[in-house]
Amino acid sequence: MAASADSPVYRATTTAPVNIAVIKYWGKRDAVLNLPTNSSLSVTLSQRSLRTLTTASCSAIYPAQDELILNGKPQDIQSSKRTLACLSSLRAHRKEVEAADSSLPKLSALPLRIVSENNFPTAAGLASSAAGFAALVRAVADLYQLPQSPRDLSRIARQGSGSACRSLMGGYVAWRAGTLEDGSDSLAEEVAPAAHWPEMRAIVLVVSAEKKDVPSTEGMQTTVATSNLFATRANTVVPERMAAIETAIQNRDFPAFAEITMRDSNGFHATCLDSWPPIFYMNDVSRAAVRLVHDINRAVGRTVCAYTFDAGPNAVIYYLEKETELVAGTIKAILGTKADGWEGPFYEPMKDLSAPGVALDKVDSRAVEVLEDGVSRVILTGVGEGPVSVTDHLVSEKGDVLSH
């Protein structure tokens, strides 16, 4: 059957960002509803560097079963309970809309065709699932013209992938753990918009794009079940850090933001190491990045950069735009010819930097060597906005899958 005035193809397309947590999500108190053991907080990264583009469409001309195509590959949607949970919630909301206004088309009854593309490799520790589920939920909500706010939708995205709830908003975003059993108070909230502190920059040092050893869902459950130190982290340490980092963000206090970020990353990886069997995500290259950041801060005499590591070896280094020369300039002096990625919109302010901001004899020479050998790519980015509705659809007016 072809698309026609009687059987139109409805479409909505959105982009969604990656977010990198500065207070880490690690541990579920409910694995089905994706309820976390502790609150977390992230910086939404600019979609000028990293983004997922997703088109949600529905039409009577489609096969009866919903379809999902990721990076050109059809997915087995029926085996993904998480995807089914998101789509089921979104359809239920559409039914409410349709029930309230009978003039609206019955989109909830039509099969979906969802097409999504990342502009970065999946499963490389770059939070691709967060951007992916945020884009899916945002695109279907737009297709269904749902009245729900990003905060409301974050409840749904959370069921797809916990950290996805934080990618529905820009800037500085908290995921409140909540306390209710049904998870209705476990949702994302904007702590501050990107415009409140737009100078935040991030360099991602991509250590390895190989698939990681222990997937985070499995790893975090191992930690909850076996680490003797985890309960202290979840119950005591993180709540204090959440309050402190929100204050630091409100005050645009980079040194405080930086120290909390680094300590929380270290504490998270400490509970991984304390798990049984132990989980290691950081390697010698990651540790060289830790060393470099501490050495830059020591050489400058104040805290101008901060590292954080997700469930993988890649380092994300935060700094403020005004410290571009000291931080990015020093990293460029080390990796400018060794790693790819010195390009894009965030490269402009450092294009003309030739000398390191911090003399390289002030940083550990062995760390420099390890970074030169172990970092394959840098990604230059900064704080950015939440999902944006766009018109470069990945599904044609006739319902065909397009590609960008």
Next chain:
Amino acid sequence: MAASADSPVYRATTTAPVNIAVIKYWGKRDAVLNLPTNSSLSVTLSQRSLRTLTTASCSAIYPAQDELILNGKPQDIQSSKRTLACLSSLRAHRKEVEAADSSLPKLSALPLRIVSENNFPTAAGLASSAAGFAALVRAVADLYQLPQSPRDLSRIARQGSGSACRSLMGGYVAWRAGTLEDGSDSLAEEVAPAAHWPEMRAIVLVVSAEKKDVPSTEGMQTTVATSNLFATRANTVVPERMAAIETAIQNRDFPAFAEITMRDSNGFHATCLDSWPPIFYMNDVSRAAVRLVHDINRAVGRTVCAYTFDAGPNAVIYYLEKETELVAGTIKAILGTKADGWEGPFYEPMKDLSAPGVALDKVDSRAVEVLEDGVSRVILTGVGEGPVSVTDHLVSEKGDVLSH
């Protein structure tokens, strides 16, 4: 002045062993008295592999100031408060002996010349200070013919180097943290003699003999002061593990001993990582050893080996003699031609092993590569006895420094 019947040179010589903790000492509650935040437990390693040899001598012919010569190098004894504290306590005990029997020579009034040699590199993460201070205290106590038991002397050795108190005894030794402010109940106790479980073997994988980054005294104080997870370890986790591992030792229950050992090593390094700034002692080679041990245990289907790491990258792998083929045989298949050290008394039972006990396709191939590249030496040893009085003095009858 020369030695003579009127001015004899008094001598006593002892050996002392290295010990490797299975429940780690990390953190002081009193830095002057070397009182620990938590109890610890170690295996004393055989002196057939690693030992310190120390001669304590005293004579009226010596210069007025006490002398200490370590591995051929005179030490500035006056700047070492710890050495001074040990010698002062030992002299006070000698004075008590002399006061009780006026026929005894007044050795406490004579200058000391102490000469000590390790048969392994110092400060390479091999607990050289533990063996060194144990030997010093034991040698001077023998010279002074003190009536104090090893348990009593462990209070003195503790003030030299915390873990030294555990090297005054053989077998399986606990250092009770104690609760008294003056430290009088913070001492070592034999949990079981070597003869109770003589089959315990250990392979040390020497990853790097370079001096370590953060000395342990400084590192542990950083952890106590900054790690949010440390108090949970010291107050809750370690006391439970101490009780459990003592039971495992009494029952000669290797799987229980092994799991507690591995988990405590991981938990200790987790609190290092949680310190600020973070402390890393394990590197990618250490982690490859962790992987190898888990893979061997998985392939065999029971726990036949256990790793532990002190404040450095070297792995110590415990196993029982009957599992020599499975554990040492597999390690020999990997490192037999790549690392030095396949020699000595503990090499005998594995001399004729040519095939690995566990097929190498059952262990992570990348871990094997990293170990081949990163381990420079193996040390083959096992549980052993405490200090032994010997006659191969490092000081001649005339008071001259000798060398072996």
